[in-house]
Amino acid sequence: MNELSIKSKVLEILKENSEVDPGNITEVSRIRTDLGIDSIKLVDVVMSIEDVFGVDVDIASLTPENFSNAQRITQYIIKKMENTAKEVG
Amino acid sequence: MPQTIHELSNERKLTILCSKGTLNETDVEMIKSIVSNRLDWKDILYQGINHRTLNMMYYHFKNLGLLDKIEKEIIKVMKNECKVYELRNQTYFNEIKNIFDRFNENGIKAAILKGNFLAAKVYPSIETRTFNDLDFLIDVKDSDKVVSVLEDAGYIQGEFNEYSGEIIPGTKKQKLLYRAATHELMECLKKTDNPFVPVIRVDLNFEVLWKGNCPYKIETAELLERAIPVDIGGATTYILDREDFLIQLACHLYKEAALINWINELRDLKVYKFADIALYIEKFSDEINWNKLIDFCRDKKCEKILYYAFHFVNLMYEDIVPEYVMKALEPEDKGYLDEYGVEKEKPFKWNYDFFTRIFESDRILEVDQDATKIRFKEAKKESGII
Numbered sequence: 001m002n003e004l005s006i007k008s009k010v011l012e013i014l015k016e017n018s019e020v021d022p023g024n025i026t027e028v029s030r031i032r033t034d035l036g037i038d039s040i041k042l043v044d045v046v047m048s049i050e051d052v053f054g055v056d057v058d059i060a061s062l063t064p065e066n067f068s069n070a071q072r073i074t075q076y077i078i079k080k081m082e083n084t085a086k087e088v089g
Numbered sequence: 090m091p092q093t094i095h096e097l098s099n100e101r102k103l104t105i106l107c108s109k110g111t112l113n114e115t116d117v118e119m120i121k122s123i124v125s126n127r128l129d130w131k132d133i134l135y136q137g138i139n140h141r142t143l144n145m146m147y148y149h150f151k152n153l154g155l156l157d158k159i160e161k162e163i164i165k166v167m168k169n170e171c172k173v174y175e176l177r178n179q180t181y182f183n184e185i186k187n188i189f190d191r192f193n194e195n196g197i198k199a200a201i202l203k204g205n206f207l208a209a210k211v212y213p214s215i216e217t218r219t220f221n222d223l224d225f226l227i228d229v230k231d232s233d234k235v236v237s238v239l240e241d242a243g244y245i246q247g248e249f250n251e252y253s254g255e256i257i258p259g260t261k262k263q264k265l266l267y268r269a270a271t272h273e274l275m276e277c278l279k280k281t282d283n284p285f286v287p288v289i290r291v292d293l294n295f296e297v298l299w300k301g302n303c304p305y306k307i308e309t310a311e312l313l314e315r316a317i318p319v320d321i322g323g324a325t326t327y328i329l330d331r332e333d334f335l336i337q338l339a340c341h342l343y344k345e346a347a348l349i350n351w352i353n354e355l356r357d358l359k360v361y362k363f364a365d366i367a368l369y370i371e372k373f374s375d376e377i378n379w380n381k382l383i384d385f386c387r388d389k390k391c392e393k394i395l396y397y398a399f400h401f402v403n404l405m406y407e408d409i410v411p412e413y414v415m416k417a418l419e420p421e422d423k424g425y426l427d428e429y430g431v432e433k434e435k436p437f438k439w440n441y442d443f444f445t446r447i448f449e450s451d452r453i454l455e456v457d458q459d460a461t462k463i464r465f466k467e468a469k470k471e472s473g474i475i
Contacts, residue, residue, distance in 0.1 A: 040269075040270065043265045047261070047265070060230050
């Protein structure tokens with residue numbers, strides 16, 4: 001899965017969990033302030049990410065550095081997938 | 090409406106007096122005089138249990154030679170309570186050693202908060218400060234590592250079913266929810282064979298304030314950086330430095346006293362929380378750098394929180410926090426001392442004075458229903474890590 005398709009799926013997940021018009025959601029829209037995703041919805045976002053990408057989101061990584069917008073979430077997923085591949089390889 | 094402890098009933102005056110660590114001559118005379126009167130012991134027992142001060146009361150009665158002045162059955166209840174907490178606290182202290190030995194081996198720096206340290210080093214005897222769990226402050230970045238070390242020590246992150254006596258492991262979703270919506274991780278639990286401590290509970294706090302609509306920010310990493318080593322039960326543990334520890338106690342007290350979530354659960358006003366601050370200040374009066382504390386509060390703009398806690402500590406115990414400190418922290422508008430609600434929202438005013446609030450559990454019936462509604466609406470809207 002390449003970066004573009006990961007980002008596209010992340011945006012889909014965010015659109016499903018946001019009440020904002022999906023047309024206005026971009027990769028830099030801020031999860032909480034722009035998309036109105038509160039802590040409870042954020043947990044749903046994380047659960048969907050785990051399901052869709054098969055990654056395990058650690059509790060400690062639930063930070064703004066990793067989860068403030070689609071771009072950062074994408075980078076986080078890529079890093080996780082790379083780490084998993086290394087462990088398996 | 091009572092404005093000082095001298096206007097309280099003998100039973101309630103006794104509850105506050107006996108929660109002190111050190112008694113002066115006037116206190117001793119007052120306690121002896123009160124005990125020589127006819128008293129409503131059911132109120133004393135209820136207040137002592139509710140405010141977690143019963144064991145301190147027994148400790149003082151014993152030291153003052155007052156045990157034979159009190160009905161034997163009452164003394165028996167107090168003595169039993171003390172014995173149980175002596176055993177419970179000792180079990181918890183042993184576990185602190187077990188956990189911190191493992192934390193130290195794994196390079197984890199965690200700080201012991203509140204009652205666990207106070208019971209070990211500040212209160213006069215092991216059973217005089219009761220607590221029901223271990224409270225640690227951790228850096229959220231260490232959370233997976235901390236939980237993993239605890240799991241290796243036999244803990245399960247989950248919920249305890251009081252009826253079945255079983256620990257139900259938390260789901261990933263529950264664990265994420267705790268992280269995202271509260272100031273602590275989901276509790277870590279371990280069953281024991283000790284009938285007085287069927288389960289050991291470890292609370293892993295990653296913030297000293299509250300989550301959601303909290304307008305203040307105190308960085309946990311900054312506090313842990315300054316944390317100081319202390320020996321508890323033969324283990325090297327850490328506590329927050331002298332001023333930070335006091336700030337944490339005050340933040341904890343304010344949060345639970347003034348915010349609707351804790352009022353609704355009747356966890357708001359407990360005498361022991363004020364006594365904690367008074368005993369801590371008495372114990373470390375030569376070491377607390379008040380100017381450092383004032384500067385910190387100004388920097389974080391949280392003077393209001395500290396003033397709240399110190400104001401009521403002084404009201405209950407008189408002259409604990411120096412006057413110049415109170416002046417330095419004093420907010421322009423002190424109306425909030427008699428208010429409650431949700432931060433950033435229009436507050437609600439108590440109809441009762443402080444002493445009536447602290448001793449009357451009926452205060453819950455006075456809580457404005459609108460405050461409860463706002464709590465849920467705002468907590469949902471404002472909470473979040475992002």
